[in-house]
Amino acid sequence: MSPATAAVTLPPVGCIVPAPAGSPVLHRAATAADAPAIHALIVDHLAEGHLLPREFEEVTAHARRFIVATWGDRIVACAELAPLSRAVAEVRSLVVTVDARSLGVGGEIIDELIQQATAAGFDKLCAFTHAPSYFVRLGFSIVPHVWLPEKIVTDCHRCPHFRRCGQYSVVRALGRAAQAFVPLGSLHG
Numbered sequence: 001m002s003p004a005t006a007a008v009t010l011p012p013v014g015c016i017v018p019a020p021a022g023s024p025v026l027h028r029a030a031t032a033a034d035a036p037a038i039h040a041l042i043v044d045h046l047a048e049g050h051l052l053p054r055e056f057e058e059v060t061a062h063a064r065r066f067i068v069a070t071w072g073d074r075i076v077a078c079a080e081l082a083p084l085s086r087a088v089a090e091v092r093s094l095v096v097t098v099d100a101r102s103l104g105v106g107g108e109i110i111d112e113l114i115q116q117a118t119a120a121g122f123d124k125l126c127a128f129t130h131a132p133s134y135f136v137r138l139g140f141s142i143v144p145h146v147w148l149p150e151k152i153v154t155d156c157h158r159c160p161h162f163r164r165c166g167q168y169s170v171v172r173a174l175g176r177a178a179q180a181f182v183p184l185g186s187l188h189g
């Protein structure tokens with residue numbers, strides 16, 4: 001057991017604990033062995049997060065695209081970096097368990113996905129969510145769905161909720177595309 005995890009006393013699942021000073025939550029790339037835990041996290045938070053249902057086989061096949069956060073030996077958060085095109089990647093299946101929330105875990109995972117997507121050469125990172133304000137706080141902007149035709153072609157057109165899903169599209173420019181972005185306010189005098 002590593003020194004970082006040796007001193008951690010695991011909270012029981014579902015028990016809300018106060019944020020510990022110096023959170024013991026760690027992040028790492030997922031492997032296929034994590035697929036059962038990732039799939040269970042997604043299934044458990046489908047309704048709360050209005051998440052896209054995921055088949056176990058699909059999660060297993062794409063396990064290496066996921067980042068997981070661990071607390072001791074328990075996976076308490078996950079998110080996938082899914083390519084939609086050569087230029088656009090999507091944050092999918094972002095979940096943090098109730099007892100690990102408000103520790104910054106979700107924000108840290110998004111930061112990690114931003115770094116990965118930038119390093120992989122994507123111009124934009126997007127998400128489709130009922131929680132747009134969470135993403136706006138992390139530097140994303142709300143945009144019309146049609147600004148992300150890759151998502152419509154990849155997923156939306158075969159979704160029974162197409163055009164009435166109630167989700168917001170949010171996007172964040174990456175790398176050189178982000179440097180080219182000029183905030184509107186800075187154009188005035």
Ligand SMILES: CC(C)(COP(=O)(O)OP(=O)(O)OC[C@H]1O[C@@H](n2cnc3c(N)ncnc32)[C@H](O)[C@@H]1OP(=O)(O)O)[C@@H](O)C(=O)NCCC(=O)NCCS
Binds near residue numbers: 094128
């Ligand atoms: C949204 C979610 C991932 C946030 O995880 P987290 O690790 O608690 O997030 P962070 O610690 O980085 O940020 C916490 C802050 O985000 C805010 N926040 C949490 N959920 C939010 C939401 N749905 N809308 C807006 N803000 C939200 C919290 O109020 C908190 O604010 P504070 O710092 O002022 O107290 C988590 O609540 C979750 O898994 N929810 C269920 C699934 C879901 O909604 N996924 C996102 C859909 S794509």
